[in-house]
Each structure stands twice: as structure tokens, then as C-alpha cells.
Amino acid sequence: MSKIPVLEIFGPTIQGEGMVIGKKTMFIRTAGCDYSCVWCDSAFTWDGSAKNDIVQMSAEEIWLKLKETGNDRFSHVTISGGNPALLRHLDKVIHLLKENNISIALETQGSRWQDWFLHIDDLTISPKPPSSEMKTDYTVLDHIIKQLKDSNRFPNTSLKVVIFNDEDLLYAKGITKRYPLLPLYLQVGNEDVSTENTTKLTEVLLHHYEDLIDKVVSDKELNEARVLPQLHTLVWGNKRGV
Numbered sequence: 001m002s003k004i005p006v007l008e009i010f011g012p013t014i015q016g017e018g019m020v021i022g023k024k025t026m027f028i029r030t031a032g033c034d035y036s037c038v039w040c041d042s043a044f045t046w047d048g049s050a051k052n053d054i055v056q057m058s059a060e061e062i063w064l065k066l067k068e069t070g071n072d073r074f075s076h077v078t079i080s081g082g083n084p085a086l087l088r089h090l091d092k093v094i095h096l097l098k099e100n101n102i103s104i105a106l107e108t109q110g111s112r113w114q115d116w117f118l119h120i121d122d123l124t125i126s127p128k129p130p131s132s133e134m135k136t137d138y139t140v141l142d143h144i145i146k147q148l149k150d151s152n153r154f155p156n157t158s159l160k161v162v163i164f165n166d167e168d169l170l171y172a173k174g175i176t177k178r179y180p181l182l183p184l185y186l187q188v189g190n191e192d193v194s195t196e197n198t199t200k201l202t203e204v205l206l207h208h209y210e211d212l213i214d215k216v217v218s219d220k221e222l223n224e225a226r227v228l229p230q231l232h233t234l235v236w237g238n239k240r241g242v
């Protein structure tokens with residue numbers, strides 16, 4: 001079946017994370033993940049809690065919904081999830097977006113390869129540190145990074161590691177040593193993904209951001225790292241669809 005399980009299509013909003021932070025973009029959020037990170041801020045994509053909201057959509061239906069939602073107010077679409085890299089048939093969506101002169105970003109954890117990665121303009125690979133309780137399969141990750149390198153996709157690729165503690169930072173250093181030619185983004189972890197008290201959450205997250213900056217500036221192994229908060233969380237807290 002070539003339909004895509006979609007949980008959300010929203011925007012335009014700004015990309016709140018990583019290599020194109022601040023860019024105006026639409027989002028497509030697919031259902032299903034091969035991981036179950038303990039701190040996942042999008043657990044509804046895989047924990048069954050939103051299973052009745054999943055819509056099976058063709059590429060054409062996705063494009064129509066994007067146009068209906070964003071009209072002519074966008075030129076960039078971010079595909080996230082869940083893990084969109086589980087979905088081979090996303091190639092049809094990608095080709096349709098390209099035909100319509102839309103540039104494309106993808107968020108994935110680096111556990112699966114798809115040939116259509118080669119058509120993504122802003123590809124974020126986000127391997128998961130120990131605090132997630134997931135284990136990185138370096139055979140797979142090495143293979144993904146090698147294919148991107150061999151196809152000259154490094155200018156379109158970045159690494160993003162979420163940091164909750166010192167062990168995570170150590171993990172991120174290992175990642176950047178292993179793949180030194182790729183830009184590394186360190187992202188502040190949000191440890192309360194359910195609170196509706198945005199004021200309090202923002203205050204806590206800004207403190208964590210400052211702590212992370214302090215750690216990175218004092219570490220000679222992280223001279224090339226970029227340190228970012230989740231901008232959308234600072235603006236809207238844990239609100240969905242922004």
C-alpha cells in the first residue's frame with residue numbers, strides 16, 4: 001500500500017530546531033516509530049494514544065491538505081514523526097513537493113535508510129543519547145552517513161543530539177568524533193513534555209540552555225558544536241501543532 005499514515009499536517013510555523021531553525025515551514029507528522037525514547041515529546045505518534053487520529057493519505061491528498069492549510073504562504077515542508085524513515089512510499093510525496101518547487105526537511109534518528117534521503121534539502125539525523133534508553137546501532141548509522149557522503153549530500157545534512165545530562169554530552173562528543181565532517185547541533189532536552197505551565201517551563205528550559213552553553217564553551221572537544229534550545233517550546237510550550 002502506498003498510502004502514508006499521517007497524524008498531523010500543520011503550519012506555516014517556524015522550524016524550532018536545528019540546522020534551519022527559524023525558517024518558515026509546514027509540517028507533516030507521520031505515525032509510527034521503531035524507537036520509544038523515554039522523553040519523546042511526540043509519543044502520541046507511536047504509543048497508541050492517537051491511533052484513531054491516524055489518516056492514511058496518498059501523496060496527492062497530502063499535497064492538497066498542505067495547500068488547503070498553508071495556501072501560498074509556504075515554500076518549505078518539514079517531514080517528522082515518529083520516524084518517517086520507516087516509510088518507503090514517502091518518495092512519492094517528496095517528488096510531488098519537488099515538482100511544486102517546495103524545499104524539504106526531514107527529521108529522523110538514523111536507524112533506517114531510504115533512497116529518498118538523497119532528495120532532502122535539510123536532512124537532520126538525530127541519534128539518541130543514553131538518557132533516551134535507546135541504543136544506537138552504529139553499523140546502520142555508519143552506513144547511512146557513508147551513503148550520504150558518497151552521494152555528496154553532506155552540505156544538506158546535520159547531526160542533532162538532545163542533551164539531558166553529562167552522559168549525553170559524552171555521547172555527543174563520540175558522535176562528532178565519529179562523523180567530524182557533519183555539523184553537530186546540541187539541543188536542550190525538555191524533561192516535562194506534558195506541563196501546560198509555559199511560563200515555568202520556559203524559565204526552566206532557559207536555565208538548562210545556559211548550563212549547556214557553559215559546558216560547551218568550556219570543552220575543547222566541542223569547539224565546532226552549535227547549541228540551541230527548541231525555539232517552538234520557548235514560544236508555545238508543549239502545545240501541539242505549532
Ligand SMILES: C[S@@+](CC[C@H](N)C(=O)[O-])C[C@H]1O[C@@H](n2cnc3c(N)ncnc32)[C@H](O)[C@@H]1O
Pocket residue numbers: 033039040041042080081082083084107108109125126160162187188189190191193230
Ligand atoms: C519527535 S522527533 C521525530 C523524528 C525522529 N523520530 C527523531 O527522533 O529524530 C523530532 C526531534 O525531537 C527531539 N525530541 C524529542 N523529544 C524531545 C524532548 N523531550 N526534548 C528535546 N528534544 C526532543 C528528537 O530528538 C528529534 O530530534
Ligand SMILES: Nc1nc2[nH]cc(C(=O)O)c2c(=O)[nH]1
Pocket residue numbers: 013014015016017042080081107232242
Ligand atoms: N515548530 C516546530 N519545530 C519543530 N522542529 C522539529 C519538530 C518535531 O517535532 O520534529 C518541530 C515541531 O513540532 N514544531
Ligand code: SF4
Pocket residue numbers: 033034035036037040041042043045081082083109128
Ligand atoms: S526516535 Fe523520535 S519519535 Fe521515536 S521515540 Fe525517539 S524522539 Fe520519539
Ligand SMILES: [Mg+2]
Pocket residue numbers: 041042
Ligand atoms: Mg517536536
